[in-house]
Amino acid sequence: MNMKISEGVWPTMVTPFTDNNEVDYEALGRLVEWYIQNRVNGLFAVCQSSEMFYLTLEERVKVAAFVKEKSAGRVPVIASGHISDDFEEQVKELNMMAETGIDAMVLITNRLALEHESDEVWLNNLEKLLERLPKHVSLSxxxxxxxxxxxxxxxxxxxxxxxxRFFFLKDTSCDIDNIKGKLDAIKGSGLKIYNANTATLMETLKLGVAGYSGVMANFHPDLYAWLLGNWSEKPAEADHLSNFLSMTSLIEKQLYPVNAKYYLMLEGLLNNYHCRSKNHKEFTATNRLEVEQLHRISKVFTKQYCI
Known part of the structure; x- marks a missing residue:
């Protein structure tokens, strides 16, 4: 089993689109370079931030393969494998994604059972699915x-x-007690937990989470990289930065991922902030101003912490 999952920062990548609503691979290539330059430890391609529910199967597979190729082994790449409701369709999706050569394939927890169904149903479906997936592919x-x-x-x-078979969990519980219970349950195993929530990140790092995998790594990944690398040795500076990151993460409540794409436009990476999952025309002048202000103050913290 080829396993290269590392601790640290794993951005949930966005998918840039052209003005004609096609995947913009030139911009996606620039994004890959930008993430790596900002010291991320891995890339989570094809996720909700990537608008995976609005991408065709062919697009999802091509995006994952493209990101894996562009990363050129510098960082590992994982990608979600399935979005369908139908079991056989999921098997097809996952096996096509497995052929891209990504470092781990991600199973979506809500695809394994309906909302009203029990954990027993969930586990039965997972067992059936595992039988249909190639054994050499690492899972998340x-x-x-x-x-x-x-x-x-x-x-x-x-x-x-x-x-x-499982090595990575992107946890979205936003619950310190839940995460602690998970960490206790898997102690000594090869499975690592990555917190998606900034407010609880510092406390869960102390408990033993392996890193951060959240939407704010599309805004200032370098600051998360500093926090992950220095929180234990420089606690005062880390607390100060953590407070900043936690408050600025409230921008997630804006029109995301439109706002992240606008931020990445300010970085010179994207040509527009078009999305398929949200109407970019609803992104107001005030929204843009807020993102511009976040961009400016993030650069102040970058100079203070990362240069």
Whole structure:
């Protein structure tokens, strides 16, 4: 099993589009370089930030393969494998994604059972799915909030870690106690947990999470990289930065991922902030001003912490 998952910062990548609403691979290539230059430790391509539910299967596979090729082994790449409701369609999607050569394939927790169905149903479906996936492919989990959030229990996570096939969990519980329970359940295993929530990040780092995998790494990944690399040795500076990151993460409540794409335009990477999942025309002049202000103050913190 080819396993290269590292601790640290894993941005949930956005997908740039052309004015004709096609995937903009030139801009995507610039994004890959920008993330790496800003010291991320891995790339999560094809996720909700990537608007995966609005990409065709062919587009999802091509985006994952493109990001893997452009990263050229400098950082590992993972990608979500399935979005369909139908089991056989999921098997098809996952096996096509497995052929891209990504370092780990991500299973979406809410795809394994309906919202009203029990953990027993979830586990039965997972067992059936594992039988249909290539054994050499490393696997991960993502507690994707859409179409509903299914937070995996510590007990189920332990079962998954005991299979030896899972190595990465993007946790979206935003709950320190839940994360602690998961960490206790998988202690000593090869499965690592990555927190998607900035407000709880520092406390969960102290508990043993392996890193951050959230939307704010599309804005200032270098600051998260500094925090992940220095929180234990420079606690005062880390607390100060953590407070800044936590408050600025409230911009997630804006029109995301439109606002992230606008920020990346300010970085000179994207040509527009068009999305398929949101109407970019609803992004107001005030919204743009708020992102511009965030961009400016982020650069102040970058000079203070990263240069």
């Amino acid at each position: 989990f993502y507690e994707c909030p859409f179409p509903y959030k299914r937070v995996i229990s510590p007990e189920l996570l332990k079962w998954c870690s005991d299979t030896g």
